[in-house]
Amino acid sequence: MATIDRQATTLALAHALSAAERGLAVIPLSRTKLPALRSPHRADPAPDPTTPPCHGECGRFGHGVYDASTDPRRIRALFAAAPWSTGYGIACGLAPHHLIGIDLDTKAGTDSSTALRELALRHLFTIPDTVVIVTPSGGRHLWLTGPPDVTVPNSASRLAPGIDIRGAGGYLVGPGSRTGHGVYGTAPGTAHLAPAPCPSELLRLLTPPPRTRHHTPPTTGHQGQGLIQFVLAAHAGQRNTRLFWAACRAYENGIGPDLTPALVEAAVRTGLTPHEARSTIASASRMSFPRPGPPRD
Template sequence: MTHPDHDRALECALAAARRGFPVIPLSRTKLPAVRSPHRGETARGMCRGQCGRFGHGVHDAATEPARIAELFAAAPWACGYGIACGRSPHYLIGLDLDRKDGVDGVTDLVDLAARWGFAVPWTRTVITPSGGRHLWLRGPAEVVVPNSVRRLGNGIDVRGSGGYLVGPGSVTTAGLYRWDPPTASMPPAVVPKRLLRLLLTTPQRRPVRAAAGPGAGPGAGGSTAEPLIRFVLGSSVGERNERLFWAACRAFENGHGDRVAEEMVGAAVSTGLSEREAESTVGSARRHVLGGSGGRRSAGAL
């Protein structure tokens, strides 16, 4: 017997799929709900679902009702669903506008639009539990938009190719994701050309890699790993393992690596790494910091 939150998530996911949005089931922590079938395998690989089994994160995303039903049946604990970005037919780009901890992504986007001369699109919008907004935009088929964190502003994260957005109707540890009612039936608006240029050309903010001690990069000296998770989510192709290794090292140095390891793996999976690759990288970071005996090393330059 399934939980009402699971049944609602499945119903909403099927409704999204009917509109052409590929979906996957998510856990309450907003991570892919189906575990990797490659856990425990010693050989590293680049499987993106070619093995035919579920558990490859966003690479499992589907629009076929039968496959979606099978995905949710494989994860009866799922209480939400993710919308895969960068996929046909919508080539979705998600703008995640935070509104918490003194950050206002909505204002940041309005300021950005005024500065660069484009209009903020009126488009399909989801309200997050913290009062933030997810704006859904349609990208061009021939362009790969990378995921990024705070690249355009302190309150603006971007979900592009290899990423996903939490779908409305999902229940998470933070609460319920829901439609902004006037936009619920709207198609995603086309991304403005000037905004698209910014998405492709604005350099990612990188942390300062100090030689040792706290303060090196996001969350390095704090008690929370959220900035580190966001740093991993901002990875682009070619830098995902490096950023995951750096963030995991910072987490182990500050004593909460084991507690947040699974969340870091999930964040890396959402950017396109396989769970096997991500688990191996986090394990390497643990050994680098703690050593074989479990003793702590100094941070060092990475």
């Protein structure tokens, strides 16, 4: 096993150095897809809440994506400090590419590829030919680039169930990385491509305006009617997905409680039970603005 691990580390370092040559800042990852180096501050006393957290200013390794670099000497030092590394992460949001990752998950019965196509049709954009990474579970990571003056936040299932976004402060598992579930690879026909610019309409969806607090009861208006029609148009296999997406949008825009009865009624008309509909809407209300976690397969 030790020999296999050393080989995996050597390969990961080689892939990481190759990515760095293309301007992609990297960090070593463990088999769990998490940063391989633990925080040097884990044994420190409880920090002063008024003091900003250290992002590497202390000069030591172990600050996650803030350790990311394109400097070959620093990358070799990072991997030397973590000889158990079997993969590497590519930091998103950094110059010169300002990488944005579209993570299409395949778990829990989600059809994230269909959801992305529906978003593209609904908002009139096309996903360009770009780098696509295939995960061990069969999911896909689409690499896009953003403008330098736009900060894309990380999010989980905000656009649609199963679609996670890796933006500023996040990272993508690089191709050639080995995890406990297998190896990440580049999809056939995309290895020669450069990350394509993110379509403007998709970029708008990825950078939502700040939430506004309603001090008076909101009305659902045309937006609410559009969400209801979106649910009513669901076919078998889409009903929960469409209802979840519509409920997320409703709660993000402050009309969730007012629109819930109509959403339940629309979902029942498509074939869901009232209990199923209310459970899906309740999940959406809790997940409208989830905290981003580590990358998934």
